[in-house]
Amino acid sequence: MGEQKILILELGGIGDTAMAIPAIKAVLNSYPNAHVTVLTVPRTRAIIESLQAGSPGNLAVISTDAIDTGALNGWISLIQKMRRQGYGIAIDLSAVETGKAAIKRWLFFKGLGVTETYGRNTNGRGWAFSQKADDVLTSDEHEVLRKIKVVELLGLEADRTAPCLTMPDRDREYADALLSEWTGRGLIAGINPGAFRPSRMWPAEAFKNIAKWLIEEMSAYVVITGGAKEKAIAESIAASLPADRAKMVTGVSIMKFGAVIERMGLFITNDTGPMHIAAAVGVPIVALFGQTNLNRYHPYMDDSLYITIKKDCGLCPCYSFAHPMQECRRHDCEDKQCMDSITLDEVKEAAEKLLSNQNVGALV
Template sequence: MKIAVFLPNWIGDAVMATPALRAIRHQYPDAEIVTIQRPYVADALDGLDLVDRTISLKSGQNLVSRLQLLQQLRRERFDLSILFPNSFRSAWLAFLAGIPRRVGINRDGRGWLLTDAIPARDKQTPHPAIDEYLRIATFLVEEAQTDSEVSLPLSRTMELAVTEADQKRWKAFLDQQSAEFKSRPLICLNPGGAFGAAKHWPTAHFGELAERIANELDRSVLVVCGPAEKTEALQIVEQANHHLVTSLAAEPLHLGLTKAAIQQAELLVTTDSGPRHFAAPFQVPVVTLFGPTHILWSETYYDRGLHLQLDLDCGPCQQRVCPLGHHRCMKDLRADQVFRAVVSLLDQQNKKAA
């Protein structure tokens, strides 16, 4: 059997899909599993044994490139397609590729393109993405079971890997750091947020937090970033003005380097963005700062995570840019509150380890 798995477009969602991928891999051990995804998603999942091959789905392709991709998918002669995204586009592509069986959630008017349409839940009620992906995997697993077999809930354990190349990237970064920086426990800060400006926590708050962690907790602080957050990362380091605070902004940026950094961290403080989900697979405690997004949409039930969100009348609004212009959900979440959460979570972990 040959299976095409269309992965989510967001890095965090792709990580949340790994429990479902593991269930599919277990259910079809002899199948060739090929994922269709954005190139950066492939980088995030690099090193895992969940799939056999990947096909890159690039954005902004011209008509010729799109036709070439479609021809490639048709030549693959897949038996089954599994659609994690709820988009009409993914179902349409699987249909045009001639894949005889197409399994996905019946949303966005695409039910007629699916051979196996899983009923959609109420769009207005938050439900975790990780459970939605597992619903698809559960459908396939239960279908293959005999009457004598008992259906058990699938694991929500997310997976990531750090490759040898990632380890080399991390070593190259560490080689440039002082002995003092390397001798202390590391706390990572992630200011990113591809969703939109409304998810961003103010740079000044991050800077104050970094300075307090370095001064009062005697930890090294590393600001991780993607290309879009380079300037912000440099500003956080400048704001903190402490020799134990630095960033990845001057490095050749790669998701593998970010994974390697978070794997080595004692704790991660992050906005509700993709790298937030790098903590759980590596069992790293994480404080997540929520603003406009409802916590339940991306809940992963990770027992070493702590969520912070202000209770405001206007939120969570799920908007990419604050519709009221004040952005209070993030601006009013002060560095002192986050610092206390960091101390609390570190204390919890220390007690568990004792």
């Protein structure tokens, strides 16, 4: 294939970007002479940059916060800058969730002056693309495969195995230093009590109790993880645990975060970005879900390495879902029966089963 300029859009969060890795790698491997640019958001930039080392082609990354701020001036400035690049192909890996999102894509592509566009015909909203892959939000298809289907429209082959992230040496050195005193002494387990949407959070008190159980009954060392905004939650949990058996990792770079998770033998987490990072480094996961499409968002890895827990959508007193896999889009929720009804015993049982299956101990 000749030299081309290709733009890939992956403007989702940490989990979305981790799940896009196989699709992006497929483009890089199939177009070794192309100039490929990935447009992303600042918090996920490092994930895409980690692919540069193994890329046969010329991979560039542009990050924008315009999607978070919603600033029109930011979008106009970005389009003006990118239009000068003269992209011949644009590939959008994300679902078109609303009619407004479809219009935004049409305006964006018009502004760039690119006519060969590939994307997802999400519930019939893919009219802005010249080529589109079938996509139904409530279908059983996993998000990794939905993204791969888009790049397969170009006639290329993609590896449908689990996304794989390789952490930089400097970040692995950080993880080694952090966990050095626990090396070889037993199970290192992670708990991730936060989530981008508070509506998807298992109660902090429940995470505190599972951490105590891991330490007292499983002789584990516990790492409490989270973003900078979740530091207070992590601190409240850490305060209840023995200081020599618990550590906090909050607010560090995503690759340092991944390098720490990589050293774990078990990761108990809400449905959030770090869950997909853990899957991409092959760590056994107990994943706690609220009302969402479990088939679409479960950890994409070997079935023996994860267990998901999700309650029936009929529990929700706030909304009646038309489909059992319809996603709740609430950012906050006063009731959260879907998460609060997950019991400590269910999580313990899942953790024990995973550890028994894998004979997992400390991975450092």
